[in-house]
Amino acid sequence: MIYVGAASDIPDGEAARVQGEVSIAVFHVDGALYAIDDTCTHQDASLSDGWVEGCAVECPLHAACFDLRTGRPSGPPAKKPVRTHRVVVSDGHVWVEESVGVETSAQPGVPVDAVAEEVA
């Protein structure tokens, strides 16, 4: 597990970036947290610097949009998805479990105020 920080340090609408095997971006959207690979699959740019609208993030460079739940791009210029990662919230602190391999599954948003999540 990778420690991200206190949930209160990631305001709604903002993102945090942590380093696993690769950079991972953790987004806070409408009270829920999502984690995806931080680097756009189209060109090297940080999605945590992008703009969140609904459950998607827009890459700051070429406006490729990725679904925060599935990592799938909504259309060009990105073709490949980014990986999703499991978010764990416990006692107001946020961790990410980095996915292994290329294929990842959809991750529902984790409520930012979750209290009883099990920390593996």
Next chain:
Amino acid sequence: MSTVEIPGQQSASSLIPTLPGSHYTDAAIFELEQSRIFQSNWFAAARSSDLAKPGSFRKVEVGGESVLLVRGRDRGVRAFLNVCRHRGAQLCVEPEGALRNKIQCPYHAWTYGLDGALIAAPNLNSMADVNRDQLGLHTVSLREWLGTIWICLADEPPSFADTVEAAVTARLGDPAAIDRWAIDTLAVGRRITYDVKANWKLIVENFMECYHCATIHPELTEVLPEFADGYAAQYYVGHGAAFGDGVSGFTVDGSAGFETIAGVDADHDRRYYAITVNPQVFINLVPDHVIFHRMYPVAADRTIVECDWLYPQEVLDSGRDLDRSVELFHRVNQQDFDACERTQPAMSSRAYAAGGVLVPSEHHIGEFRDWVAAAIGH
């Protein structure tokens, strides 16, 4: 009561000199003016309402620099040099438009927030030693006053109060007087842009005097009969030219205009005030509207003049016809700019090498002449 200055009496002779002809034609002089006048002073770049919503932008040329005016997501307006920090491409080439959430260079996609901060660039994350905080767009000093965006390209701008505000106060005689028109609350009812083939100083000098009024402005002189005497409102302090007896409003035929603006009291009603703010702003105040000119010098022999007719929002919402109201000063502008264009070609004649002369009712133009000469060191 008006305080009357009589600069003519300070001068030993009736005729005093203008600038020499070359000051109106010489590209080298114009370059000096660009850096020492237009980059060094506060410059009215746009109307605040031109940037209606977050992402609205306008590109203006000031002192030879291309400047971007952008309204941010926080609704504040900022000014930046229109130059990418990477390889210098112009960021925006359209004169105005709407940005969604970023200012992006179309060349290599260096991407800036609407606040000018560098947000992203291809492969930037692989350049660990690069501090993006040092690579934001170059900002330009900015103030908003009278519903106008004023910028200054100087590293250390002059005091706004001691220059722009002081020029308005010097003409009206009272720092609070301008507030009567609540210019920041007025809306643009009409905008006309004039492309004038004349040096910017000919336009300023023309605007400052009224010696020409009886000759080229029949409609204006009909509304303001005292203009036939040749003394412009700028000749005095705190003096508004009175409407003629049979005149109902500041319109092309003297017919009624709109309701007097709420803050304009009886002393200022039925009068016309004119203010010059060096180097490129003219403001006309009449009871029911304000006419605001911004000049954009393009070359020694070409100046763009953007003129806004400003009215209370209720007047515009009522859908009433603005034509007779706008037509009076539009006609004055055309008459003035025709005169300036007629004068410009003669500025390079050997007949005008040493310049011309100013008659007593024009002697206050001598202060402008000296201000320009001191600024450029000639």
